Amino acid sequence: MLQNASRSTRGLRxxxxxxxxxxxxxxxxxxVLATATAAAxxxxxxxxxxxxxxxxxxxxxxxxxxxxxxxxxxxxxxxRAGRAGTLLMTVYKDAGxxxxxxxxxxxxxxxxxxxxxxxxxGELLGRGWNDSISSFRVFGRCTVVRGFRDSVYGGPSHIWxxxxxxxxxxxxxxxSSFVTQR
Numbered sequence: 001m002l003q004n005a006s007r008s009t010r011g012l013r014x015x016x017x018x019x020x021x022x023x024x025x026x027x028x029x030x031x032v033l034a035t036a037t038a039a040a041x042x043x044x045x046x047x048x049x050x051x052x053x054x055x056x057x058x059x060x061x062x063x064x065x066x067x068x069x070x071x072x073x074x075x076x077x078x079x080r081a082g083r084a085g086t087l088l089m090t091v092y093k094d095a096g097x098x099x100x101x102x103x104x105x106x107x108x109x110x111x112x113x114x115x116x117x118x119x120x121x122g123e124l125l126g127r128g129w130n131d132s133i134s135s136f137r138v139f140g141r142c143t144v145v146r147g148f149r150d151s152v153y154g155g156p157s158h159i160w161x162x163x164x165x166x167x168x169x170x171x172x173x174x175x176s177s178f179v180t181q182r
Contacts, residue, residue, distance in 0.1 A: 059102040095166040111142035115181025120151040141182040147175040
């Protein structure tokens, strides 16, 4: 009986080589299942690239004596027509001559004694320019700038001479019109 019992147990457990073969098969099946599961699983989404920093927006105002000034912005400001005339000044939305900018040019030539004015910065340029000037540079003989709190040269005013990397806390983002002269 004892021999039969051991045979029947061996039949259930199999021989040593049979157990090795079964183990190898099970390992192969497990590897195939792991590979199939990994292939079927959705890949983790790739991290979106960081957006490129916004490039400053540039405009050009060209004054034409008593006629209506013309304004060009973006790609149009980089054309030959956009660069025509004498550069009088450049205004900037941020301190330190940075951020969006606008060149003020005159089609007739250098700065005259009477100067040149922009009666309404916001109306002429749009894009949020009203009450947005924080710094400016002057060129040629136009070295004096008088800024006004309101459009059409109204309200309180302030006079600066030369380049201004910052117009000051009282005038930062409060200039609605201005005159530049020598």
